[in-house]
Amino acid sequence: MSPFAQVEFLYLGTVVICGLILLFLFSEKSRRTKLSLLVSEKLLPKLIPEWSPFQQKIKFAFMLLCFAMIFIALSRPQWGTRQRTSEPTGIDILVAIDVSKSMLARDVRPNRLERVKLSMTNLMEKVRGDRLGLIAFSGSAFLQCPLTLDHQAFVKTLEDLTIGLIKNPGTNLSKPIDEASRSFSQDDSDRFLILLSDGEDLEGEGLKRAKQAAKEGIRIFTIGIGSKEGDRIPLDPIGQPAQNFLTNPQGETIVSKKDENSLRAIAEATGGVYFPLGPTGEGLERTLQRLQSIGQQKKRELLSSELPIERFFPFALLALILLFIEDLTPSGRKKLTRWGTTCLALAIILLVGCLKRDNVKNAEDALRDGNPKKAALFYDAEINATRTMDKPIDPKLFLNAGLAHLEAGSLTEANQFLERSLDASVDDPNLQSIGLNALGNLFYRKTNLWLDEQNVGEARRSWEKALKFYDAAFQLDGNEKASANLASLKQQIEKRIQSLVSKVTGKIWRDLNGDGNSQKNEPGLKGFVFWDKDGNGEHNSSNEPSVQTNEDGFFAFEWISSKYPVSLELDSKIEDSNGSTTVRLMPMFPAPPPPLNPNVVKNHLVKIESPGEKLLAIPYRAAPLLIGQVWGDKNGNGIRESTESGFKNATLYLDQNGNFAMDENETTFKPQEDGSFAQPVPPGQYSVCVLPDNPDANVTFPLDARKSYLAWTNFESSSEQLDFGIKDDSEENEQSNAPDQENQDGSSEPSDSPNSQDDSSVEEREPLPQEVNALYERLLQEMESKSEPLDPNLREVQATASGRDY
Missing domain, CATH: 2.60.40.10 (Immunoglobulins)
Known part of the structure; x- marks a missing residue:
């Protein structure tokens, strides 16, 4: 076995060195030829006393040795070995969920699909540190969420699953196995697939494909959903009574039953286990516990590998030394002072380089001295210097810069650097965990700043972001102490928010008996409640905020104030549909405190003594x-x-x-x-x-x-x-004028007209x-x-x- 990992550089170096030797010999011969045409060779030492062919050859020899060391270093010489141990990370789990129409059956509540989603969401604590992926399938399958450590993204994708997401109808259990086989990395030694379905393999290909998956190293754990007796498949939305059911082409109502046999056969063919889901997801919990036991055993095993020791560094260092020697070697007979000057200059340069403290060192010293702002500037300078040299920036620089800015109170800059550190450290869970936790601390501080300004809305939004980052960090490292600290921080924030917020709740209803209390037989009225700033009883939508009631007339809103007690004037409007042409509903206002006139009150005067909950009753009655x-x-x-x-x-x-x-x-x-x-x-x-x-x-x-x-x-x-x-x-008389006029025009003979009769009747009428x-x-x-x-x-x-x- 060759001691060089990349021996091709040795061959390349040999060619380059031979070429340099030929080039040197040719140039020396050419120089002598040209000099001989101008002056005799015996006169050269007198005309050029500092000229020395011997020293030229010495410089060239140093140059050749330098190139030789460089090419030897590039060929990566290796001898000796060392043992490297590493701790495995979590396991990879793909979850395949059936989204065919049979999952609408309600033999589990609220239906099969929603029960699967709820069970999986509730058990996310069981898979901390593991990569999760999601496959949706029916007649075909599609990878909805690739394997990821971001469990929040997994849950969001899980919640978006709906019936009809996969256009091909039916249930083909072979398709999710195919998709899982393509989704797992070839380097994965442990491949786990959790298959959740009612087991009705309409295509009959599931078991055949499972046997092939076993050869690929995929272990399938199956979970059956539904009941053996089965249930009809309602087409009505959840929350509405099931009245419309799925039928076959012959018009017969379809009953979907759980097929445990096919699911159990698929699991056993791959070395997995079958469990029924159960009413609260017990089967899924048992499956995840089994996978976690496998993952824990894997984590206890230290992976050991024997690696050769790289020996390129001595040759690279020797090449650098030879390069310096070649540069210091004079090309002629120079005086010692020139040598001394050059050596002194080189020593000064090296000394300055040794004494110079880099930006990272200065930043660390600044942090020890309690000056995070100065440390952040040094980290910024190091990042900019690395960027100007077109070199990749170490994610730790982004992380340290973000932490320094965070400690210095520069939250905007800290957010930018911490986000960059997350983007640059995707493959480093430890850095990811530190960065996520730091972002949680950042938004925790923002939350307190918003609360100092009494902006509860922004404070809540910041706190929600902080919780997401804390939870993501906790899922990566599983630090129980961090979880306890998170609970403490949450309690502190909620306590601060509650010290500023008053919740006003109430109801608008028709008070039939006039007792001021809502009874079961008294209907709620849909409308809205508004802050009557000008006290005129009319709603100005441009500057008077309002809150809508629900269908039953209930409403709730929060009131934030820097000081208590505080008084509000609240009024309401109801929709026209609450009344009719014969019933006009009007609000009943309580008598205001003196000296206000109770006859002209137009709203409810609400006095809030302290933060807490305030009840407001807004009765309406039919007007007399x-x-x-x-x-x-x-x-x-x-x-x-x-x-x-x-x-x-x-x-x-x-x-x-x-x-x-x-x-x-x-x-x-x-x-x-x-x-x-x-x-x-x-x-x-x-x-x-x-x-x-x-x-x-x-x-x-x-x-x-x-x-x-x-x-x-x-x-x-x-x-x-x-x-x-x-x-x-x-x-x-007005109605009879027209026919009277026609009679007068048609006949000139005098006759008794209706007018004369009316006149006589008026004359004969008794006086009032x-x-x-x-x-x-x-x-x-x-x-x-x-x-x-x-x-x-x-x-x-x-x-x-x-x-x-x-």
């Missing part, structure tokens, strides 16, 4: 309504007939002083186009009257002389059937009582008054001194 209809009583009989329609040319008013006349300060409102009205009012007793717009019209209903109603209203109980009949002859005539005169005067109808906005209706705004 006056509901009725005004109709045109054409025949004046006071009975509404099917041919008589609604009447809009009238004004309704609430008589407050009992004079049955519309006064200026009394509430008025108009009926709709069809004569109907539904007027919201405060709870109480009202005298409801009507005044036709035509002073000649008569109120025919109600039949009593005052033509009014005495009505009582309250929340959730309106006063209805407040109907008024009005006979307005002017409308009948004096008090009624006086009432009409009063109403005519009030028509010109400044009274306005009530604004339909419920919030503007004034209430009695009850603390509610109607």
Whole structure:
């Protein structure tokens, strides 16, 4: 066996040295020939006293020896051996999950696929330090997540698995085995595949491919999902009752059963074991425990290998020394002072090089002196110097620079260098663990800085990042002490957040009985709650934040304040779908503290004494309504007939002083186009009257002389059937004008017209009582008054001194 690992460099060196010798001899001969043409060889020592052919040959000999040593070093001489021991890392596990439609069966809860995902997620603690990969399969298979130490990425990919992810339908157990065979590295001595399926191998190729996998060194552990009795395959989403089921082409409902025989045969063919999944994933847990025992045994075994000892360094050092000697050797008979000067200069250069402390050494000294900022600058300088020389940068430099910046408080720079260290040290779990832990510390410090500024939202986001980095570091090194420290840090952060945050929770509902407490029979109302900054009871979306309720009216939000107690004005709006045309819901506000006027309150005044949880009840009740209809009583009989329609040319008013006349300060409102009205009012007793717009019209209903109603209203109980009949002859005259005009144009003979009959009827009609005539005169005067109808906005209706705004 040759003592040289790369003997080809010896051959190359021989050729180069021979070429240099030939070149030297040719150049010397050429020089002598040219000099002989100019001067005799005997005169050369006198004309050029420092010229020495012997010393030229000495310099050339040193040069040849230098090249010889370089090529010997390049050929990597080796003699002797040494033993190298190494500790194995974790094992590689590929997890193959069935995503065919049979995994929708609900013989395990919530269904087969979701149970597998939940079980795998809950057992991630069992596989710390191991590389995991994920394969999804049905009729074909696809590698969803390559083998990785990043368990968070594995879990994220696992959560994204859905039925239909693989387009080819059916279940072919040979496909995930094929994909696993391609995914494992050829250098892996231990290859483990966990196959999770209901076992219905529709293609029948699984066992055949498993026997081939056993020859490739793949051990398959199978886990059966479902029940032997089987279950139908619902197509309804989880959370909804199973009503629609998968059928075959003949229209028969398909029942999917667990096939343990095929799964057990596949496992036994490869030296693996079969387990049923169980209701809480016990089978998967037992499988991972077996694999961990294999991994622990592997870690206890120290791998030993015999390696030859590289001996190139002495030859490289000798080549460097010969190069210096060649440079110091004069080409002629120089004086000793020239030699001394050169040696002195070389000594100074070497001395300066020895005394010069590199950037890394200076950085370490700065850290010992307690100056991390200075150390960070030295590390930065070393990184920049390495980059300018186009050399690869050691990941440790990035890591040390990040740690120094972190200790110095330069969080942005620390984040950049630590991220670079992770990118550059993918194959070094120890550096990865240190870098991840440092990033966790970095975001922990950021969390505290955000909390100092009372920005809980950013603090929570930073803390979530810190937890991810801590967890990733813990999965790499499995340090239990680090896990305990993480729990302590988490408790500290949560305590700080809780000292700043108040949680306001509550419900919007329809308070049917008015007791202010939500009952089972009282429905929740969907809407939103907002901070009424200006206190006007209206929501300004540009500057007043809001929070939506759920379908049942529940809501919750956090309030952050630097000091307590603090007061808020909160209001709410409900969706239009919560009410109807006959039911108008309005909020019930509690009476505010004095000296505020309870009659004009427009929101809930919430006082938060200290951080914690605050409950807010927002009841709504049906507003008291006056509901009725005004109709045109054409025949004046006071009975509404099917041919008589609604009447809009009238004004309704609430008589407050009992004079049955519309006064200026009394509430008025108009009926709709069809004569109907539904007027919201405060709870109480009202005298409801009507005044036709035509002073000649008569109120025919109600039949009593005052033509009014005495009505009582309250929340959730309106006063209805407040109907008024009005006979307005002017409308009948307008309707008959057109045919009368035709009769007058068609005949010149005098005849008794309807108009004359109407006139006679008016003349023959009995005069109205004096008090009624006086009432009409009063109403005519009030028509010109400044009274306005009530604004339909419920919030503007004034209430009695009850603390509610109607």
